[in-house]
């Protein structure tokens with residue numbers, strides 16, 4: 001299927017195999033509105049990021065996430081129950097830095113093959129404790145359209161169907177169900193795709209972010 005407004009070119013002489021997962025993600029996105037790549041992050045990087053998130057929890061640095069970009073909060077956490085912590089290169093954490101470099105590589109690849117003009121990004125760690133969920137929503141704020149693409153990276157080893165916590169992405173003819181499996185990345189347009197996280201039956205950890213044009 002062809003998506004309006006998204007053109008794609010192949011870079012002549014491009015042989016970089018590190019970019020194979022980038023192409024997988026982009027190709028599946030172009031085909032199905034939802035890109036999936038099962039090996040976007042290496043095993044080592046995934047393990048390092050998992051360690052980070054466990055440490056952040058122990059240090060009590062993860063905080064309840066709000067909705068929207070203003071004071072509009074959800075004190076009873078009826079919309080979403082995850083806790084988050086924003087990434088920042090200034091943290092000087094090797095895994096965080098490696099992750100953000102990987103993201104920058106992807107953005108470069110996306111811009112040069114699809115003319116997307118992404119010039120900023122933001123990512124946060126997220127943890128859903130057992131029983132938490134995130135109801136059906138879109139990722140673009142009503143009064144701010146800078147978020148162009150959502151990119152989610154999962155850190156959970158051996159996630160099973162009965163663990164719940166699936167990402168449900170709503171397509172025209174139903175919904176697609178994605179297990180939050182370690183090393184897997186999911187990619188879709190922030191203003192188009194409605195999605196939700198079903199109730200997790202075990203602790204679910206991820207890194208979620210947005211590619212922006214500002």
Ligand code: OGA
Nearest residue numbers: 134139152167197206208
């Ligand atoms: C979000 C979100 C989905 C997921 O943080 O906005 O929808 O699978 N996350 O974690």
Ligand code: MN
Nearest residue numbers: 137138139195
């Ligand atoms: Mn979302």
